Amino acid sequence: MNQDVFAALAAALERGEEVALVTIVSSTGSTPQRVGAKMLVYADGRTVGTIGGGCYENDAFWKARETIKARKPLNVRYELTDDIAEESGLICGGQMEVFIEPVEPSPDLYIFGAGHVGYFLGRMAFDTGFRVHVIDDREKFASSERFGDGIEVIVEDIPAWLEAHSLPSTAYAVVVTRGHKHDIDALRALVHGPLRYVGLIGSRAKVKRIFDVLHAEGTAPETLKSVHAPIGLDIGAITPQEIAVSILAELIAVKHGKIAESSVAAVSMRWEGALKR
Numbered sequence: 047m048n049q050d051v052f053a054a055l056a057a058a059l060e061r062g063e064e065v066a067l068v069t070i071v072s073s074t075g076s077t078p079q080r081v082g083a084k085m086l087v088y089a090d091g092r093t094v095g096t097i098g099g100g101c102y103e104n105d106a107f108w109k110a111r112e113t114i115k116a117r118k119p120l121n122v123r124y125e126l127t128d129d130i131a132e133e134s135g136l137i138c139g140g141q142m143e144v145f146i147e148p149v150e151p152s153p154d155l156y157i158f159g160a161g162h163v164g165y166f167l168g169r170m171a172f173d174t175g176f177r178v179h180v181i182d183d184r185e186k187f188a189s190s191e192r193f194g195d196g197i198e199v200i201v202e203d204i205p206a207w208l209e210a211h212s213l214p215s216t217a218y219a220v221v222v223t224r225g226h227k228h229d230i231d232a233l234r235a236l237v238h239g240p241l242r243y244v245g246l247i248g249s250r251a252k253v254k255r256i257f258d259v260l261h262a263e264g265t266a267p268e269t270l271k272s273v274h275a276p277i278g279l280d281i282g283a284i285t286p287q288e289i290a291v292s293i294l295a296e297l298i299a300v301k302h303g304k305i306a307e308s309s310v311a312a313v314s315m316r317w318e319g320a321l322k323r
Contacts, residue, residue, distance in 0.1 A: 051084045051095040059151040062214060064089055066110035070097055071121075072143040079142075089114050097144060102126070106144055113148045117303060120146045152177045153242070153301060156213060158204050158232045159223035160187035163247065166290035167220065172197050174294065176218070181207050184224075204228060208235035218243040218297055220277065230256055237269050243300050245277035245293065274300075 051067075058065045068085040079098035086094040087110035097103050102124045113120050123143045155171050157164045160182035172178045172194075179198045182188035188201045200207060204223065213219065219241055221232045229246060233256060236244050246253060253275040261267065278292030279299070299305045 048082070048084050048095065051086045054086050054094040055149065058086075058088070059149070062151045062154065062216070064114050064151070064216060065149050066113050067147045067149055068097055068106050068110050069145050069147070070142055071145045074141045085110075087111060087114075098142075102142070106146065110146050113146050117148050117150070119148065122146065150216070154179065154214060154217045155297065156181065156217055156219045158182070158219065158221050159228070160184065160193075160199070161222065161224055162286035163222045163289050163293070164220075165193065166287050167222070167293050168193055168197055170290055170294050171297065174298065176297070182223075205231040205235065208232065213239055213241060215240045215242070217241050218245075218300070220245045220247075220293060220297075222247045222277075222293075226252065226256065230259055233273070234260060234263070234265075237265060237273060243297060244273050245296065246273055246275040247277045247289070247293075248275065250276060 055065065055067065066087045068087060070079055070081050070083045073079075073081055079096070083097050084095050085097045085103070085106070087107055089111065091111070093107065097106060105124075106122060109120055109122060121143060123141065126140045126142060152175050155168075155176040155178050157168055157171075157178065157180045160168075160180050164180060164182070165187070168178045168180050177198075178193075178196075179200065180188060180193060181200045181202060181204055183201065183203045185201050188199050190197070190199045193199050213236075219236050221229050221236070221244070223229050223232060229248065233244070233246055237260070246256065248256070257270050257275075260270065274296060277296070278289060279295045281288070281292050281295070283289045283292040296305065
């Protein structure tokens with residue numbers, strides 16, 4: 047049975063799908079499944095495998111779906127003589143502990159702009175486990191030979207590409223194009239999709255100008271609050287390599303839930319304040 051679970055897990059990760067793996071990690075007394083039994087739970091409610099059935103499996107199922115949303119693992123202990131066992135007829139007299147682990151595929155990082163910062167960010171992000179996609183309309187910069195193996199490089203007009211493609215909700219998007227117009231064109235499309243991360247390079251003054259344009263076009267201030275701008279952690283970065291490091295550090299921090307929403311929205315809140323004055 048666990049072979050089916052492992053095969054389904056591998057297939058889900060290949061498709062870029064988030065799942066949760068439920069495993070019995072300890073048991074005492076009489077239990078319907080042994081230690082090591084596994085169940086795979088998909089975000090849409092599908093399952094593969096079993097940890098024994100009954101109400102406690104149903105409880106673990108719902109907790110697994112919550113861990114996918116929260117992106118945090120969970121330990122749960124079940125007493126098979128309690129009410130939840132009695133409801134399912136599994137009064138075995140034992141105890142069981144399960145570990146529920148959200149499992150994510152390698153995150154997709156879309157870099158809009160293949161200039162110096164985009165180049166160094168792409169290389170470093172690929173080395174740290176991101177699936178990197180670079181989009182730019184300049185063949186001189188957007189070339190597979192320049193970025194190397196393993197990175198998808200797309201030579202196409204950025205707004206046209208974004209209009210034709212939908213990014214997965216788990217994707218990370220970084221806007222580091224060669225100018226304000228291209229930044230606005232990219233951000234205009236990105237802010238309306240539910241993405242895990244959207245970042246915009248530039249000074250606070252540049253960010254405010256771009257936000258002003260999008261607001262004048264009808265983009266709600268609440269929509270812009272999710273944009274990480276200015277992009278990257280504040281480490282005093284100056285060179286393209288250092289800026290790429292600061293951006294990658296922020297991507298990793300978001301990936302592991304280390305950045306609070308309040309810090310993400312700080313610039314947007316200041317921009318909203320400027321609009322009201």
